[in-house]
Amino acid sequence: MGHIMKLKCIIFDVDGTMADTERDGHRVAFNLAFKEKGLGWYWDEALYGQLLKVTGGKERMQYYQTDFLKEEILSAEDIKQMHACKTRHYVELLQSGKIPLRQGVKRLIEQAQAENIRLAISTTTTPINVTTLLNSTLGRDAEAIFDVIAAGDIIPNKKPAPDIYYYALINLGLKAEECIAIEDSSAGLESAVAAGIKTIVTTNLYTQNQDFSKAESVHPDFSKIDTTTLNQLIGANHV
Ligand code: XBP
Ligand code: MG
Numbered sequence: 001m002g003h004i005m006k007l008k009c010i011i012f013d014v015d016g017t018m019a020d021t022e023r024d025g026h027r028v029a030f031n032l033a034f035k036e037k038g039l040g041w042y043w044d045e046a047l048y049g050q051l052l053k054v055t056g057g058k059e060r061m062q063y064y065q066t067d068f069l070k071e072e073i074l075s076a077e078d079i080k081q082m083h084a085c086k087t088r089h090y091v092e093l094l095q096s097g098k099i100p101l102r103q104g105v106k107r108l109i110e111q112a113q114a115e116n117i118r119l120a121i122s123t124t125t126t127p128i129n130v131t132t133l134l135n136s137t138l139g140r141d142a143e144a145i146f147d148v149i150a151a152g153d154i155i156p157n158k159k160p161a162p163d164i165y166y167y168a169l170i171n172l173g174l175k176a177e178e179c180i181a182i183e184d185s186s187a188g189l190e191s192a193v194a195a196g197i198k199t200i201v202t203t204n205l206y207t208q209n210q211d212f213s214k215a216e217s218v219h220p221d222f223s224k225i226d227t228t229t230l231n232q233l234i235g236a237n238h239v
Contacts, residue, residue: 004235005177005178005234005235006178006231006234006235007117007178007179007180007227007230007231007233007234008117008118008172008174008178008179009117009118009119009120009147009172009174009178009179009180010108010112010117010118010119010120010179010180010181010182010230011119011120011121011122011165011168011179011180011181011182011192011197012105012119012120012121012122012181012182013121013122013123013181013182013183013184013185013188014121014123014125014129014130014133014151015123015124015125015184016184016185016188016204016206016207017102017182017183017184017188017202018101018102018105018133019099019100019101019102019105019133019137020099020102020204021099021125021133022048022052022204022206023045023048023205023206024093024098024099025090025093025094025098025099026057026086026090026125027043027045027048028089028093029086029087029089029090029093030043030057030060030061030086031043032086032089033082033083033085033086033088033089034082036085036089037081037082037085039073039074039082041064043064047068049206051063051064051068052185052206052207053187055124055158055159055160055187055188056124056152056158057083057086057087057125057126058079058080058083059158061074061079061082061083062074062079087126087128087129090129091128091129091132094129094132094133094136095132095136097136099133099136099137100137101137101138102202102221102222103221103222103223104221104222104223104225105222106137106138107222108222108225108226108227109138109145111226111227112227113145115227117227118147118172118174119145119146119147120146120147120148120149120150120168120172120179121146121148121149121150121151121168122150122151122164122165122167122168122181122191122192123150123151123152123164124151124152124158124159124164125151125152126151126152126153127149127151127152129151130149130151131143131149134146147171147172148168148171148172150164150165150167150168150171151164154167155167159185159187159188159190159191160186160187160188160190160191160194161191161194162191162192162194162195163191164191165181165191165192165194165195165197166195169195169197176195176196176197177196177198177234178234179197179198180197180198180199180200180216180230180233180234181197181198181199181200182199182200182201182202182225183199183200183201183202183215184201184202184203184204184207185206185207185210186207186210186211186212189201189212189214189215190214193214198216198233198234199214199215199216200215200216200217200218200219200225200230200233201215201217201218201219202219202220202221202222202225203218203219203220208220216233
């Protein structure tokens with residue numbers, strides 16, 4: 001007879017999960033960068049929804065010119081510079097306080113802390129984007145809340161590859177069965193599940209019609225997500 005496992009860590013995705021960053025954050029920052037650099041690109045809300053298929057800002061720009069424009073306008077170096085410009089604009093948007101955490105995220109974080117459940121982040125986005133969001137919403141020392149912040153280019157293959165979740169697990173020193181991931185997109189779900197982590201999904205307008213058949217449960221918001229329900233999912237993992 002094995003013993004019942006307990007939840008050791010909640011691993012949060014950032015974009016779309018902790019905050020609705022895409023439509024009014026990343027998208028706006030990309031357009032500001034295109035304008036600043038004199039490139040005639042503009043990504044409206046509908047087009048951006050299609051581009052979200054590819055995770056990572058640099059990868060998204062490459063995807064746009066290859067698959068939509070069918071013309072290589074930007075070199076790899078141009079994309080890097082454009083992305084640095086986009087990151088500057090995005091950080092400024094976050095610092096202006098216009099992008100809040102999704103309702104219920106702070107409550108879940110505080111509940112986990114009170115119960116000594118560890119917290120981590122696994123995201124495709126650039127590290128400074130994560131720390132700026134945390135600082136602008138949870139305060140100056142917010143990074144310390146998370147034991148591991150796995151972000152951006154530290155791994156070569158972004159979501160839906162499992163690499164960023166493997167990186168988080170190794171640095172946490174935990175097994176996949178001891179963690180729950182929270183994601184908002186099918187690419188994120190794919191990534192976490194491929195790393196062996198049970199995953200719940202909180203949808204948003206861009207992701208609500210995606211395939212979440214591999215999720216433990218799917219929610220429109222955080223109202224029914226708490227440590228009790230997450231622990232029940234882990235409890236089913238007998239060892
Ligand atoms: C988030 C993303 C990110 C951001 C852009 O995916 O796709 O690429 O849109 O971030 P996930 P950068 O939520 O699955 O991590 O421009 O910093 O790459
Ligand atoms: Mg996401």
